Every structure is written in C-alpha cells, then in structure tokens.
Amino acid sequence: MALSGLDIYKLLPKTNCKECGFPTCLAFAMKLAQKGAELSACPYVTEESKAALDAASRPPIRLVTIGSDGKKFSVGNEVVMFRHEKTFYNPPGLMIRIKDNDDADAAKATVQRATNYVVERVGQTLTLSGFAVENASGDATKFAQCVEMVRANSDMPLALMSTDPAAMDAALAKAGGGSPLIYAANRDNVDKMAELALKYKAPLAACEPSGLDGLAELVEQITKKGVQDIVLDPCARGFAQSLATLTQLRRLALKKLFRPFGYPIITFPGDGAASPEEEAMLAGLQISKYAGIIVLNSFDPTVIYPLLTLRQNIYTDPQKPIQMQPGIYKIGEPSEKSPLYISTNFSLTYFSVAGEIEGSGIPSWLLIADSEGLSVLTAWAAGKFDAEKIAKTVKTSGIAEKVGHRKLIIPGHVAVLSGELEEELPDWTVMVGTKEAVDIPGYIKRVWVS
C-alpha cells in the first residue's frame, strides 16, 4: 500500500531547505511517492519518520524464500483477500513430512519418489516443493542423520522440524546450505532459535498455540533479534479454526498493516485428520484460504495430483487465463488426407482435445480459433465462437493449403452452427464432432475412413 505524496510530506521537516535538490519538501514528497527520488537525499528527516516511511513501503506480507543450493520456492507478497480483486501471486509450497523415526528404507524411497514426482497439466509442469524433516525421535543424532539422508537423495528445499536448538544446529549443518526453514521458535527456545536463523541465514517459523496475542508477541521477540524472514504457525487445527485464523491473519496483515503478521503462514492439515481425504480437503481449504506452506503427512499421488491441480487453478491470474496462440496445430504427423478439427484457444480446451486426438492414434490437424481464451460453451454464449469466427479462422489460417479434403469437424456443443457455417464456407462440409473431448477417439474411428 503506497503512501501518497501528502502522507509523505507530513513526515518531512517542511523547511524547504532545497538540499535534496527539489525546490520544496512537497515537491520532494511527490517525487518520493512516484519512487523517483531517494529518501536519503534529505539530510534532516528524523529517525521516526524514516521508520514510518520504511514500514509503509514494505509489502504487507513479506516474500520468504525457502531454498537449497539447487531449488527454491518463494511465498508471501500477497495483496488481496479474494483472487478476483487482482490475483494470488505466489502458490503455496507443498512439502512432504519425513519423520526421523520412520523406517529408514521406506523414508528413502519416499524421498526419491517425491523428488521425481512431476505432473503435467495444461502445458505446465507441477511438482512438490520439498520435505519437512521432523525430529520425532527426540534424538539429535538421529535427526541429523535423517536430514543427511534426505539431502543425499534430493536437491529440494527443506523445512527442519525440532524445538531443540542443539538438535536443530546439528541438523542445519547437514542440510547442505541454501536457506532451509527452521521450524520452529516458541516462547521457550526463541532466543537460541533466532541466533540459529541469523547464523545460517535461514527463515524462522514462529509457533504459538495460545492465540493471536501470543503469536504477535513471539514474532516481536524474533524481529527484535534481527530476524527478518519469518513464517507464522498459529497452530490452527481443523476446518473451522483454519479458516477463521488464516482469514484473520491475512486481514490483519493487509487491512491493518499489522507488522507482526506480515509473513506467510505454515499449516499441517494432516494433524488430527481422520482420513487422507479429510487431510486433502483441509489442504485444499488452506490452498484457497491464505496458507503459504502446507505440510502433508505422506506422499500419496492420489491426493497430491488433485491438490497440485487445485493450486494451479486458484493461483491462475483471473485476468490472464492460460491461452493458446490461435493457428494450425499438428497432432502427430498429419497429411493432406488427415482429419481436421476446430476448437477454441482456452488452454484447457486445447490440451483436452489435443490429448484425445493423440489418444485416437489418428494424426490430425487441429485449428485453434481466437476465442479470447474462453472455452467452447462460454465462447459460444459470449458470441466469440460463432459461424463467422469459425469461417474467418478457416479462411485466414491457410489450412486449405494443408488439407486436400474440405471436411471440418466442429465441437458437438456448437452443433447448431453447422447450417450457418456451411453457408459461410460453401466449399466445406461440416461434421459435428463430440461434446466431450473424451469421446473423440470413439467418434473419429467410426466416422473417418482414410
């Protein structure tokens, strides 16, 4: 939330001494508001004013990076309560919990599988974010060994979970550099944990179960020690508490610029969950409502795939739904005798249709019209995928030079256009294809005799 020129002016000496290079303090303030000047140009601004100006120009929720020497992810820096107000910017990290008292072979296998787990959806590559290694045994040696094992089998970012500063120190030494998340400081260990955060230049989680007052105080203690990268754990458990607490934290950060809560939030949806499905739904709630890092209790692709999909959905910029470039797409190696389909440039439409055409085993041409990123039904309802648009796309794309036949397969949902379309394209025969992409293989095998 930027300060206006007038707000900044109120914090300046108002002497119009001109030493900053501007004729008046007001002129300087206006320039500062546009970020066209540096505050340091004024030799007389007070320490209080400097602090106030600094606080107001910082993002309301700090961007915190969890990293390794190899990979990293950043969370925070959000500016809205609802994605439709602008967008959500930094998708939450999804980390897998590894306990140091789990069976060692099983843990190693999990680390390898989770590290290599990749989902492709709508032209994007989605992965997990890293591992949260927990000192469940209470034994510092076991903890350090477990961290070493994870690091030996993965280059992904880590969160280290222990409340014992000595164990944490030993484990941090095995984490392989970068900036793993130190989980966590509490009222008893805060000084020592803060020292570790400074020593290793690592972000520090603040864990306080008693409520928001206690959490705010804990964060203040941490910031007084000089730690800047903080992650909040309000210890919210269950659906109702997660929703209420995370909403309140986001509101305090954005609307009250309450500095102690200007940090990303970490959650543990599996704690207390009665089933993997309950953990999954709660993780989903936390993805949509304000979590920055979500730690899942097990590596379960059946749960992770929908959660990665949900994260992709919620964190898509509403102003920029993923669109394809309109034009001619080859699926396989089509010839001039191959089928020709037409559809819209909403990416989900493209990938669904292209995927099914590929699955049919029949190389084909896919002509993509500019429907401004809308799906078939939505574009048609909005008048952005009608007979005129389809005809224009066919005529201007040059597809007539690629195919020898004149048969065009249109999406089943716009069957009503076929008559009108044949009038716009008198050389062409319109074939009405399927409503659902999944029915394409069955359809094309029935109707296309090559």
Add this chain to the structure above:
Amino acid sequence: MPPVEIPVEKWPGKVREVTIGGNGRKSVTVGGESALPFLSFEGQIPNRPRIAIEVVDMVPEDWADNLVQAWGDAMKSPAAWAKKAAEYGADLICLSLDSAHPDGPNTGPKEAVESVTSVLEAVDLPLIVLGPGVADKDNEVLTAVADAASGQRIVLGFCEEKNYRTIVAAALAGGHLVIAKTPIEINLAKQLNILVSDMGLPPDRILMDPTTGALGYGLEYVYSVMERLRLAALQGDSMTQIPIINIAGKEAWRQKEAKAAQGVPDFWGDAARRGILWEEITASELLLAGSDILVMRHPEAVQKVKATIDSLMGS
C-alpha cells in the same frame, strides 16, 4: 503489547432463506447467511449447506465403474435409489429425468410423473427435479411433474435465459421453486433472477446455479463468481441474495480423472480413489465459495463432505 484487534466485517445485507419441502414431508431451509462462508465470528450462519444426492430415472450408461459399484442394484428404480440415498444421509434427493432426452429413450411426461411420484412416496425428503436439458422437453415434462407434485414445494431445474417462462409458470401454479442457471457470469445471474421474479415468483422460491466447473476443469471460474455473488449479497444487492446450488457430482464424475482407469499417467495415482477425491475436493471448494446445496453422487464423498460441513459449522 496491546491485544490484537481482529478486524470484523459487518455487512448490511444477507442471503434470503429458502425452504424446500414441508407440508407434511421433511423440509430443508438453506441460506440466511449474514457473513462470508463459515465466518461465524462475524455474522449469522443460521443454516448449514445441504447435500442432495443425484438419482437418475434410468440406469446410467456411462458412469465410472466405482460409482456404479457404489449404488449397485439400487439404480434399477428411482424409488430404490432414493431410499438408498436416504440411508447414505442425503438431505434432499435430486432426480435427473435423463430418460426424457430426445437422443436417449425419449420418455415423456407420463413416465416423468411416475418417477417423481414414486420417489415422493419412497422417501420423506425434499425433492429437486431436473429435466433432460432440452428446452421443449424440459417444458413438457416439468409442467407435468409440477402439476402432479402440486403443493409439495419441490425445486424445478433449470430455468435459463433462453427458456424460463413455462417452467416459472409451472412453479407458480404448483407452489414450487425454480433453479435459475447462468453461464458463470455475475451480471447474467442477476438479470435472470430479475426476469424470473418479474413473472411474480417470490425471490424466496429461487435458487441460483452459476454453472459448476469441476476441479481442473473450470473450478476457479465458478469459485470466483460465487465469491463475488456472496459479497454482492452481503453488500445489499437484493437480486444476488439468493442461495446457490451446485451440480458438483455430475461435473466431477464426467472428467477423465474420475472415469478413466487405463491409459492415464502414473502420476494420477489410484483409480479406485481418484474420482471420489475429485468429487470431494470440487465439493469442498464450492462450500468455501458459498454453496448452499451440493448435488453429489458418490456415497463416500457425500459422507466425507458432510463431515467437512459439520467441521466448518463447528458442530
């Protein structure tokens, strides 16, 4: 430091309460919220969201294997199916008159009335009836159904901008409610609610369907439209103060992730659980966005989502 002051929103408006059923059978009331979904610390949430289980008036031909297995023989008649749905904890029954589709068996008003009557007799739950989704057929069967169920305060679906007059008239005559369905657009939703209420149907006999997209297949579009609708309602916009119904099960289960067991990437996980999770996550996200009635299919998903609602309502 001084105690943290939690910023609390106080809204001038609230969603209307809508009651389905009654008159001797069970009734369900939804809506009435004066806060954002489940934020009971700053407003009233007098009615929890409800689950309607979808019952089809024919054995579906293209349902996923694990969905078919879950219902088994109960799918042989709408009455048996509705009874099983009641056992699985349905708050309402949603009867889809798929057999009336002209491309399918193309049954008519007589069969529709038989199906509806059999369900009303089999279970004591409030009822939603959906036509086959083809304008003239919808008008034909829903008019007959509305007449046969006169006084039972059922819900008729769908009224759309291009076809609503006949169904609204039938609702007026029979004392029923309607679902006003629009394509994921807030202004079109308001407009249709105005058109429907201009015909004389009281606003507390309307439900909105903003057209659901499943997880991965448009969820974020309907999610954001619903958040905007709730905000508008709370800010006092009368034509958005109408409870929302989402056909979540059908949308989730028609996706490849829910249906396909072979020929799919390994990273998709286990086919037996995947469709159920797809429905559960679609449904729970819609709850967060303000859904008042979820129409669902899989009994396990119904149970888990009901537990989620209990949890969100703090009970």
